[in-house]
Amino acid sequence: MKPRSSLQIQKSVIFALVLREARARIGGSRLGAVWVLLEPLVHLLLFSVLFAMLRGRTVSGIEYPVFILIGMAPFLLYRNTSLRLMDSLRENRSLFGYKQIKPLDTYIARVIVETCISATVYAILVFGFAWFGFDMSIHNPLEWVATLLLGLSFAFSLGMLLALITHALPSLKIIIRMAFFPLYFMSGVLIPASYLPQPMMPVLLLNPFLHILELIRAEVLPHYTPVDGVSENYVLIFTLVLLFLSLGAYRARRMHLISTKNG
Template structure:
């Protein structure tokens, strides 16, 4: 007598996500010309470019933190959060043919893309950190690892929530994808990823503090170095509320629109 065991829904989801992760990795590192190389080089080139710019600037120092550490803890996290949100937004077009299989859900593609982007960015962060610490001799120790980890969690949750919302908006208004992608350039400048914002006038900082990414990026540096200048406008609760709100809206849109998005 042959006994056929039925897999639980959790086992099916885990298998689907694992297969989607393998597919995403294969797509990025094999099928696109120089796709895998560019995925790894993009954050590195950002860091090198900013170091070159600072090398020719008059003020080459950042109080409380060495310049490479300042850029590493600003540029790489912002690029990770940006890539997560924009890759979730494009998941419909990239995986539309797979939705013919009833085991594959839109959420599976989101989770797979989140995992792939996080693993790639974490690898680049560790690689650059190793090079800067052991070859360059820079101090990259984390002063408050628990708070630093919480900040990572808030940033990742916010990026995931925004990605779900972008995907739902892009399905209804495909033209909005271009606007969303272009909006990340001013956000890159206004989030303190490449220049210190704590020396700006308080009236300007009060407006910049409306951007939750500014809180996340600056808190990365504050929790890494105890001597890095802090600002009274910074608060982890503010981006955490943004993360909770975007996740709530994103999951609501997913529940209401998932069948239409997968069928369109």
């Protein structure tokens, strides 16, 4: 039998982990598979009705359901990716007895699964919106894809760091999960960033999610203008620093991650 290279072994490991993660994510029960689609639908319907009652059907000249979908889908992807990576060490503990499987492999597998699920759900929703007559065209598709990938890189770096932090301090998990709730509102998922309190804008602009969602909307919607201070360079630098810290901490603690029962 021809020996395989390290790269071939890692590809096989990640492929097997992707199948395992996909089955655990949506194949464990019918409710799990249904909730993957229902979650964004519930968000869309609930906030569309509330916004229509308070301000009308449009925001910045855009139908509100379209506006919220463009920002909500990426945010849910990034949130789910970060939190799923945070839980990866605990949920895959039994696999680390195999020397071919490393914690980093489980991180990569979870990112792939979350991305595929989100892309499928988004495609279904876009098709449904287009069926009902909404304009779902993308103004700058290449820039849109690049920004989505930048946001995914940020979520990967954040999730990896959260996994390392909660491995050392498991009690922080509930606090981190709760922190994503205010981020949902502070990142401009539901309203344009220009509608947020302007005196607080210097503080709000420290949040990379706000920059990412504003950039995504500007690339999808031809007449949308991001709030002053939004910068792709800020997100890029923030992501690179976070990735450097995460990978450095992972390398320093990689043996400890698989030899203890925390996480």
